[in-house]
Amino acid sequence: MDLRYGLFALLSFWSTGFSQLSPGDLHQSHAQLEGLKNCSECHGIGQKIAADNCLKCHRVLKERIDENIGLHSNAAYRECEKCHVEHHGRDFDLIYWENGQENFNHQLTGFVLEGKHAQLKCRDCHQAKHIIQIETITRAKKNPDKTFLGLVSRCNTCHFDEHRGQLSLFCQNCHTFQKWKPAEFFTHSNTRYPLTGKHTLVSCVKCHFPLTDGQADNDKTYLKMTGLTYNNCSGCHNDIHKNKFGQNCAKCHNTTGWTNYESDSFDHSMTRYPLNGKHREVTCKKCHLPGKSLASLRFNRCLDCHDDYHKGQFTHRPTQGDCQECHTVYGYKPVLFTIEKHNQISFKLEGGHLATPCNRCHYKLKEGTSFELVKFSFPSTNCIDCHSDPHKGSVTKYMDEVGCSGCHDVQSWQVITFDHSRTGFPLELKHAKAPCQSCHKKSSENFILFTHTAKNCENCHQDPHYNQFATSSGGNKKSQTCEKCHTPRDWKAERFNHDIHALFKLEGAHERISCNKCHPTETKSNITFVRYKPIPSNCIDCHGKSLKQEKIGDAKIN
Amino acid sequence: MKSSTTESRKTSLLDVILIILYLVSFSIYVYFLITGTDFYSTSLREQPHHPDYRSLRPAGMIGHAFGVIGSAMMIFMLLYSIRKRIRRLQNLGYLSSWLRVHIYFGIIGPLLIILHSSFKVQGLIAVSFWSMIAVALSGILGRYLYKQIPRTIAGQEIDFKELEQMNQNLAQEIYNKFRIEPKQLESIEASIFPPIRPEKGLIFAFLSMIFNDALKPIRSYRLRKHLIKKLNLSFQEVSQMLITIKRKAMLQRRISMWNAIHQLFHYWHVIHKPFAIIMYIIMLIHILVAVYVGYFWIF
Incomplete structure (x- = not known):
């Protein structure tokens, strides 16, 4: 009875087939291994799953293991x-992720996922387009979109080479896994051109200028990293000197700043403005101010650097006050403005002016101060602008347009050319020969008084006649009438006619006697004079007693 | 009578051992069932992705242990068959004791195998698995049928005539003790186990037996209340009376179902044994293949 059961069971087993020994269907990639005969293709005897058996087919993996x-x-x-x-089952996921695929410890593969990589999904990297030798994968009958093989730990297998092969493919030499920019590991000091000074402040694109190509869809620009000319500054910088000083900029300049140039080594004679004289002694910064571009510096005029010492007093001149008209770079003095040049201007130096020191006219306007402005600008060339008026305005009415030169000239103060007739008192005869001061006396203030000079003779001359001819006009004042008898020719009384002007005609013997017979010389109050009046006209008066004559004289004088 | 007392002491010791084994086994089983619930409730396709897969999968350290121990228990079950069939071993303990051990292995073993399979059964081993389930369930059924056949403590069937004699003796005992007339007793017995007519078919008779057994507690409860009220006896007196009456009723039903039970038991063997053989053969192949490909567990 039991045998029948066994036979039944055996037949049942046989009918179900040995194929049912498999605990389940294999994955579709292993479907060809289904069947009892193929068990040992994977299962080694007593070895569970023999890795070597797997690796017979998984040759790509074996190569990596080897x-x-x-x-x-x-x-x-x-x-x-x-x-x-x-x-x-056929469609079962063959890969068991112990802690889930997302938590896979990628470090085990030899490539640690750091930074941004740690945030990526597996298939962001593990996809067909990132596989280096895809034909190896496809030849091994692997689906390139499902395999995790085929990637290498070179950045450019997944990432586009932003530098287009200009730099090393070891991106992590400069970049971090956190972010592409900035390249935190990069230091320019490791390059063949370490950055110093101002170069450290310049943005990369100033030197590594952008280029464009069509290699990347989303970013057609990239920076030029190689082929840059850095031996010469002109590779990046414009040669502001137009190659005038050669290409070795470092001879004068350094990277701390364009204006921080080395002056000692610079040959200024190479410039359009060679330094001579005093210019050789000044420091560069006196002209080339720190922070100011040399290019904009003007040097055609001294005033481009120098302050106008004369405060624009010469700007009216044709040279517009160019200093070189008078000064040289060898010193402020001596001044080149010679007398000859002075004589070319509206005020020529002649006569006494030639002997006058310059500073008598061109004096310092502000004595005693640090600022010494010398007067070069005059409102006119009138003498009075320099000279004080010794006449205190007394001759102003005669000066007209010509001013002092109406009387004086620059040759001598003493030589006077004045038409005295303008005063209403023409100088004639003896008057023309008389020195001015004989009439125009110096005042108590030591200037010659030209005003209030009366035209009366007695105003200048002494009355030798002891007021014998004084007449009253107006009040009690007496005036002389010298011109009735005298002329400026000489002192002789040319105009006196004894017969007309005197009460006593000279006739006869009277014509032949000397004057003093009738007109005796007298002295009164220490004044000696000739008696002309009153003279008695009676004969006895002259020809009588002498005492009586004395009485007549005393009565007349008193 | 003397020997019967001795046998009773030995049986009690085995019972204690088995109770302990059952408690320990079920405790361990429930522990793993609870701790592995998450894994076992995971779909088959997702189980490999479960953290406990490495340990609870059939080839895992724990899952494999379930398989090895469960398989060993399934093999140990054969000892009962050997003991039953080899005459030289007839003196080696009572067959009923062997059966209890057989039943213990037959309960715990399949439960362990179920955990071993991690509820994933496919391929040829599924045949073995479901055969095992069939064998285990039929074993429970067989145990039920086995109990319907009165036996000595040694497990040997009691002769039909002897049964009838026992039935009469019990009826006399009840009368002596409780003064219940045979007709009245028959009526009481019918209220516990309504008569079954085997001639209506074995299946009907079998299902009726199970049905009556299922309703037995309720019927006993109602009968107790009825008797307390009718006979004006105390609860304890009626309870003592019912113990004897239920023994009598059970014996009476077994006598009436004698032929039907034996027929059912015959057919039961036809189910139980072939599935057991299929199970063992495929299990053996499964084990051989597993060992062949290197799954030795701790060995």
């Missing part, structure tokens, strides 16, 4: 079935 790279080279991952669970 090269000791990748996750599967790790001893802990030699047992395939730990992660790759089979017999769960």
